[in-house]
Amino acid sequence: MTQTPENPVFCALDTTDVGRAVELAREVAPHVGGLKIGLEFYNANGPQGARAITDVGLPVFFDLKLHDIPNTVAGGIRAVLDLQPAIINVHCCGGRAMMQAAAQEAATAGAKAPLVIGVTMLTSLDASDLADIGVTRSPAEHVVALSQLAKASGLGGVVCSPHEIEAVKAACGQDFKLIVPGIRPAGAATGDQKRVMTPDEALRLGADVLVIGRPITTAPEPRAAAQAIARTLQAA
Numbered sequence: 001m002t003q004t005p006e007n008p009v010f011c012a013l014d015t016t017d018v019g020r021a022v023e024l025a026r027e028v029a030p031h032v033g034g035l036k037i038g039l040e041f042y043n044a045n046g047p048q049g050a051r052a053i054t055d056v057g058l059p060v061f062f063d064l065k066l067h068d069i070p071n072t073v074a075g076g077i078r079a080v081l082d083l084q085p086a087i088i089n090v091h092c093c094g095g096r097a098m099m100q101a102a103a104q105e106a107a108t109a110g111a112k113a114p115l116v117i118g119v120t121m122l123t124s125l126d127a128s129d130l131a132d133i134g135v136t137r138s139p140a141e142h143v144v145a146l147s148q149l150a151k152a153s154g155l156g157g158v159v160c161s162p163h164e165i166e167a168v169k170a171a172c173g174q175d176f177k178l179i180v181p182g183i184r185p186a187g188a189a190t191g192d193q194k195r196v197m198t199p200d201e202a203l204r205l206g207a208d209v210l211v212i213g214r215p216i217t218t219a220p221e222p223r224a225a226a227q228a229i230a231r232t233l234q235a236a
Contacts, residue, residue, distance in 0.1 A: 004224040007033030008085075008203060009229060010061050012181075012213030014131070016044040020053050024217055025056040031226035034059035034086060036211055052082050059086030061179070064117050067091035070101035077105040085114045086211070087179065089159060092118035098213065099153035109234070115177060117157040118150035120164070123182035140164055144171045151176055161198030171189040180207040185215050185229060200232050 011049045013021040027037050035058050037103040042050060042064060053093050066076045073090055080088065090102045099118060106116045120143040121130075127139055135142055143164040150158050157177025160168055165178055183199050200211050212229065213217055219225035 007031070007230060008208065008210050008233070009199070009226070010034040010036045010059075010179075010209055010211050012036040012044060012063075012211055012227065013053065013075075013217050014038070014213045014217060015040065016129055017129065018045050018049045021049075022052050022056065024222055025058070028216060028221045028226040029056060029058055029221065029231070030215075031059070033057050034061060034209070034211070036061040036063050036064075038063040039065060047080070047083060050080070053084075054083055055206045061085070061087040061089075061186045061209070062114075063211075064076070065089055065091055066102065068098070069076055071095075074105040076106075077102050081106070081109045081114070084112055087115045087117060089117045089179075090155075091118050092150050092158065094119050094122050096149060096153045099150055099155055102155045102157075103154035106111040115156045117159055117177065117179055118144040118153075118155050119159045120150075121161070123161045123215075140167050144168055147176070153219045154164045162202040162205065162207065163168055165202060165207055174206070179209040179211060180205065181211040183210045183212045183215075185212075203233055 011028050011032045013024055015021050035053055035150050037050060037053055037060060042137055066073045068102060090099060103116050121139055124225045129140060143160050144167050147158045147168045151172045157179060161182045162180055168178060180202050183202055185198060202210055216222050216225045
């Protein structure tokens with residue numbers, strides 16, 4: 001199972017342009033612990049584009065958010081194993097059998113098995129959004145319940161917002177990995193994220209991986225932005 005890098009920052013390469021993504025990846029590589037590509041990038045460029053990112057030499061989080069019947073999700077995991085993702089995710093709302101199928105398929109890669117994690121609640125959502133889809137639990141209760149189901153289903157961690165870190169660690173244990181988006185350095189715009197926190201705050205609370213995109217990739221000098229975040233974390 002993939003271990004958390006010494007540098008917890010995974011830079012989200014939020015572009016569908018392979019050349020630009022590789023350029024950004026190489027620019028920030030000295031100051032981040034990994035890279036993240038999403039569904040939009042993978043749909044636009046496929047395995048060849050993904051391989052261009054893994055060839056940079058850093059661990060890569062395949063943020064594909066798989067959500068389908070168990071056999072289909074297992075097939076989706078199987079289809080990318082030869083690209084050697086460090087982390088790949090599925091939606092917890094797919095249920096126990098689906099998550100079990102994902103974990104079991106990933107395990108077939110042996111020592112190169114990716115960390116399979118579950119998406120609990122998107123950081124663009126809040127309590128009113130949950131109510132719209134019929135969920136009466138609070139965001140924290142919902143995330144903790146899905147995290148416990150993910151752990152019971154064999155997943156190694158979850159995606160959660162910074163605001164659920166402490167509750168999930170308390171419910172699922174310190175070894176259960178938390179991959180945390182919604183990270184914004186002090187003074188950065190929040191964009192479409194509703195539940196955010198600074199990198200050093202999230203790390204102190206127990207985050208294992210910090211996913212940071214636009215504050216790095218849209219900065220005038222992405223390398224300098226990544227370096228500044230790394231320095232902040234070293235001082236935390």
